[in-house]
Amino acid sequence: MPAFLNRVANFDWTTGVISPLTVILMEVFWIYPWLVWSREMFSFNYPYTPLNLGSLIFLIGVPFLVSRFLQGSRKSLRWIKLAIVMVTILIVLRVEYGGGISLFSGQWFIYLGRLIRDSFTIFQPVIPAMVVAIYLSWRGIRMGYSNLFFTDIYRSFLLGMTALILLIIVWTTSMGTGTIENLTSTVGLQVAGFFFFGLIALALGNLQSIRQRMIRDKAAPLSNRRWVIILFGIIGGIVVLAGGVASIFSPGFITMITQAIGYFFQALTRVIHYVLIPLEYLAGGLVYVVQWLLSLIRGATPPKPYEPPDFFDPGELEALEYQPVSVDIVLILKWVFFAIIVIAVIYLLFKSLSRLRFTREAAEVEEISESLWSWPGFIEDLFMFFHSLFDRWRPKRKKLLQVSSAPGWYTENDIQNIKNIREIYRHLLWDASEHGIHHRSYETPYEFAGRLGITLPDGSVPMNELTDIYVNVRYGEINAGDTKSEQANSLWKTLRRLILGLKKTR
Amino acid sequence: MADGLDEITLLKDEVSSTRRVGNESISRIIGNYWLFTFAVLLIISLLTKQTPLLLISMLFFFTGGVARLWDRYCLSRIEYRRRLRPNRAFIGDEVYLEIELTNRKPLPLPWVRIDDELPLEIELLKGRTSPSHREKRMFLNDFLSLGWYHRITRRYPLRCTQRGLFHFGPTSIRSGDIFGIFSREMETFKMNYLMVYPKIVSLEKLGIPSKQAFGEIRTRQHIFEDPVLTLGIRDYQTGDSLKRIHWKATARHGKLQTKIFEPTTTTDMSIFLDVRTIKPSLWGSRPDLFELAIIAAASISSYGISAGYRTGLYVNQRKQIPDVPIRIPPGQHKDQLMQILEALAQVLPFETMPIDRLVRNESQNLAWGSTMVVITAMPTDALLSTLFNMRKGGRRVVLILIGGTRTAVSGESLTVYNIREDIPWRDMETLPITGV
Numbered sequence: 001m002p003a004f005l006n007r008v009a010n011f012d013w014t015t016g017v018i019s020p021l022t023v024i025l026m027e028v029f030w031i032y033p034w035l036v037w038s039r040e041m042f043s044f045n046y047p048y049t050p051l052n053l054g055s056l057i058f059l060i061g062v063p064f065l066v067s068r069f070l071q072g073s074r075k076s077l078r079w080i081k082l083a084i085v086m087v088t089i090l091i092v093l094r095v096e097y098g099g100g101i102s103l104f105s106g107q108w109f110i111y112l113g114r115l116i117r118d119s120f121t122i123f124q125p126v127i128p129a130m131v132v133a134i135y136l137s138w139r140g141i142r143m144g145y146s147n148l149f150f151t152d153i154y155r156s157f158l159l160g161m162t163a164l165i166l167l168i169i170v171w172t173t174s175m176g177t178g179t180i181e182n183l184t185s186t187v188g189l190q191v192a193g194f195f196f197f198g199l200i201a202l203a204l205g206n207l208q209s210i211r212q213r214m215i216r217d218k219a220a221p222l223s224n225r226r227w228v229i230i231l232f233g234i235i236g237g238i239v240v241l242a243g244g245v246a247s248i249f250s251p252g253f254i255t256m257i258t259q260a261i262g263y264f265f266q267a268l269t270r271v272i273h274y275v276l277i278p279l280e281y282l283a284g285g286l287v288y289v290v291q292w293l294l295s296l297i298r299g300a301t302p303p304k305p306y307e308p309p310d311f312f313d314p315g316e317l318e319a320l321e322y323q324p325v326s327v328d329i330v331l332i333l334k335w336v337f338f339a340i341i342v343i344a345v346i347y348l349l350f351k352s353l354s355r356l357r358f359t360r361e362a363a364e365v366e367e368i369s370e371s372l373w374s375w376p377g378f379i380e381d382l383f384m385f386f387h388s389l390f391d392r393w394r395p396k397r398k399k400l401l402q403v404s405s406a407p408g409w410y411t412e413n414d415i416q417n418i419k420n421i422r423e424i425y426r427h428l429l430w431d432a433s434e435h436g437i438h439h440r441s442y443e444t445p446y447e448f449a450g451r452l453g454i455t456l457p458d459g460s461v462p463m464n465e466l467t468d469i470y471v472n473v474r475y476g477e478i479n480a481g482d483t484k485s486e487q488a489n490s491l492w493k494t495l496r497r498l499i500l501g502l503k504k505t506r
Numbered sequence: 507m508a509d510g511l512d513e514i515t516l517l518k519d520e521v522s523s524t525r526r527v528g529n530e531s532i533s534r535i536i537g538n539y540w541l542f543t544f545a546v547l548l549i550i551s552l553l554t555k556q557t558p559l560l561l562i563s564m565l566f567f568f569t570g571g572v573a574r575l576w577d578r579y580c581l582s583r584i585e586y587r588r589r590l591r592p593n594r595a596f597i598g599d600e601v602y603l604e605i606e607l608t609n610r611k612p613l614p615l616p617w618v619r620i621d622d623e624l625p626l627e628i629e630l631l632k633g634r635t636s637p638s639h640r641e642k643r644m645f646l647n648d649f650l651s652l653g654w655y656h657r658i659t660r661r662y663p664l665r666c667t668q669r670g671l672f673h674f675g676p677t678s679i680r681s682g683d684i685f686g687i688f689s690r691e692m693e694t695f696k697m698n699y700l701m702v703y704p705k706i707v708s709l710e711k712l713g714i715p716s717k718q719a720f721g722e723i724r725t726r727q728h729i730f731e732d733p734v735l736t737l738g739i740r741d742y743q744t745g746d747s748l749k750r751i752h753w754k755a756t757a758r759h760g761k762l763q764t765k766i767f768e769p770t771t772t773t774d775m776s777i778f779l780d781v782r783t784i785k786p787s788l789w790g791s792r793p794d795l796f797e798l799a800i801i802a803a804a805s806i807s808s809y810g811i812s813a814g815y816r817t818g819l820y821v822n823q824r825k826q827i828p829d830v831p832i833r834i835p836p837g838q839h840k841d842q843l844m845q846i847l848e849a850l851a852q853v854l855p856f857e858t859m860p861i862d863r864l865v866r867n868e869s870q871n872l873a874w875g876s877t878m879v880v881i882t883a884m885p886t887d888a889l890l891s892t893l894f895n896m897r898k899g900g901r902r903v904v905l906i907l908i909g910g911t912r913t914a915v916s917g918e919s920l921t922v923y924n925i926r927e928d929i930p931w932r933d934m935e936t937l938p939i940t941g942v
Contacts, residue, residue, distance in 0.1 A: 206685055
């Protein structure tokens with residue numbers, strides 16, 4: 001038992017669960033819109049898609065687990081696996097296409113056969129359901145056998161993206177542009193979901209590939225908290241940003257998103273209401289006890305016996321009993337299910353990472369983490385970035401930079417990618433002088449570097465390196481190569497940011 | 507020596523330009539056809555008024571854009587630093603290797619892989635390594651994730667299990683976008699050096715009686731004079747060497763004046779270490795004998811300095827940094843022992859000249875009363891002949907045989923000590939440095 005617990009505790013959830021789960025969800029989210037299309041295209045005799053999202057996940061998940069955990073080359077094992085996969089497909093079809101027949105009745109097989117036979121005259125949803133079930137089972141088996149390396153996931157991602165593009169084209173050509181809003185409201189979120197899970201799967205696959213190339217140790221840490229924050233920040237940002245841009249062009253899409261959010265909050269309000277009912281009982285009871293105690297003290301008549309709030313309101317119950325389940329509620333349920341999966345993925349990821357963090361603290365090397373963040377530095381970097389972006393379209397002033405004399409001043413445009421080390425050093429002196437650290441005529445470069453290091457402790461290391469490069473060029477008359485120039489430029493930019501953080505003296 | 511090491515560290519501080527690495531076929535689609543694919547999808551979506559297609563095109567655009575942003579900037583404004591604390595140690599000591607990576611830009615780095623080349627002879631107590639394609643080297647693999655404006659320092663404990671001068675580096679740093687579409691690599695050629703000194707053990711444990719093993723200091727007092735320290739002058743007497751005449755004083759007095767030097771109370775001990783451990787004309791070495799010879803040299807040097815000898819070292823080998831012959835004249839400076847130990851730390855088992863020739867050459871520069879201690883595992887006839895001649899000429903010569911298998915050495919005229927091959931020097935404790 002302890003060995004089992006130890007295995008569970010050391011299980012790599014990120015590799016073993018989350019990564020396959022994201023790949024499964026990616027596959028599901030490009031297949032599901034095709035089923036929606038088949039529903040719209042063939043006008044089936046009932047309003048649901050041939051298979052729902054849960055069935056799709058089940059169809060791909062079970063074969064994946066079977067082929068991942070029942071590995072072996074024995075023939076009997078193969079037959080067992082095949083049988084499990086077949087049973088999975090039949091279970092899904094039985095649940096989706098029950099036809100009002102009792103659960104374990106053999107009549108259902110006759111019903112299924114009739115549905116298939118009828119498809120030759122009127123196309124039945126069971127046909128796309130069976131095709132998709134077989135395809136997903138095959139994908140599940142393939143995924144179970146593969147290591148889910150980056151290239152496999154990347155191929156699946158490209159396939160899914162192509163399939164989605166194709167679907168939209170097929171949808172438009174088969175049903176005309178009149179169904180745009182319908183298409184948007186039905187597959188818009190699936191597209192977003194496909195990209196969300198697809199990109200997470202790609203990122204996880206990438207990380208796994210790096211780790212496996214680097215070390216063959218299974219106990220190696222896969223990721224850490226910072227990595228996860230970056231991962232969700234970037235991918236969430238991409239999906240939200242793209243959705244936002246797309247919604248500008250589609251009022252229907254906005255309506256759909258706001259509706260989905262509205263449904264979610266309505267459901268949440270109701271859940272909170274039900275959660276609060278026991279508290280209502282408790283509060284009522286407490287009030288009654290207090291009143292009763294007060295009446296005892298005052299000698300007054302006791303209060304009326306406590307009547308708890310009526311939870312089962314007959315009118316409401318009646319309404320609930322006879323109200324048919326609307327399509328909206330089904331949609332809400334689907335998205336709640338989707339949200340639960342997303343939350344579960346995030347929760348498991350954090351849980352596994354926090355476990356890794358604690359085990360690493362005990363076993364790994366000492367690590368010191370420091371933040372170098374400052375607002376002036378950040379703003380300066382933003383300015384530099386946008387300048388470098390816009391500089392592409394500005395007339396070049398490189399010729400001016402070839403002048404060897406020391407500049408009395410310079411503009412922001414002059415400072416990008418200076419290759420001359422002596423010029424870099426002159427710019428540095430200028431910046432330092434502007435901010436109160438004047439170079440004295442009798443000072444050697446190293447003395448000046450030391451003095452600058454006292455004022456800017458963070459800059460002492462890059463300053464020393466830059467000084468070394470400058471001294472070699474200036475006094476050693478060594479022709480610095482491109483590498484040194486790039487290095488000097490990079491060092492200077494770092495120093496410049498630090499110097500500009502000082503108060504200007506003139 | 508310390509300055510020499512640091513100087514070389516700076517001179518080799520080179521950083522390569524970044525280059526794109528990784529899966530080209532994958533990066534080609536998003537790398538080369540990214541904007542084209544986006545434009546096609548965008549145009550189709552606008553023409554057909556398909557919002558989902560617009561959404562796909564936007565998602566594709568942002569994904570590609572984000573990947574390219576990292577591709578371009580992931581390795582810019584990255585600072586990598588490697589430190590050894592301390593960078594000098596004795597065998598068995600623990601030192602720390604510090605690896606510091608700084609990201610001085612607003613773009614966080616989801617992953618950074620650092621492959622640092624280390625010597626295989628050093629035992630890494632924590633951390634993960636992988637084999638290197640180079641001989642006696644390994645890679646220390648680091649995998650980091652850096653936020654914006656963020657610095658991470660990792661400290662790896664190392665144990666010095668072998669004597670030598672070990673270099674750390676070069677290093678390759680690789681990073682890229684979070685999706686693995688692009689990755690870039692750069693190399694830093696900056697080297698750090700760790701010097702591991704040989705063990706110093708007591709002479710008794712080596713089988714050498716330390717009491718007056720290398721000549722008596724007390725009996726030789728006032729026999730020798732220090733030509734650097736002039737006590738005064740006196741009138742010339744017949745037999746005075748012309749070298750001792752003070753010509754300026756002679757000119758002033760109008761008659762010959764002779765310098766009087768202060769008598770010296772110390773004697774010199776020059777240690778000659780032969781790095782050859784197998785027969786001449788053969789190429790190779792016997793590592794145990796070689797290390798034992800170095801330990802003997804270090805221990806005798808330590809003893810000599812603490813006993814008041816002006817001790818020097820001569821090895822028929824060249825230093826690694828800087829590339830000069832190992833030749834430390836006798837001295838009693840406080841850093842003398844450290845200089846000798848640093849030289850011994852760098853000794854390799856390949857001779858640059860036969861030991862007998864080295865002894866002949868250097869003996870000309872030695873003070874007359876100095877003791878010559880020759881340590882060898884392979885006493886050739888030429889060496890023995892040279893030492894006999896030195897002895898006959900009045901010099902005090904001590905021969906220390908490592909392995910002690912040779913019996914042809916006559917102990918009548920030379921002082922000979924044997925250090926047995928099976929001495930468990932690895933288990934012996936290093937003595938604290940004295941006389942420094």
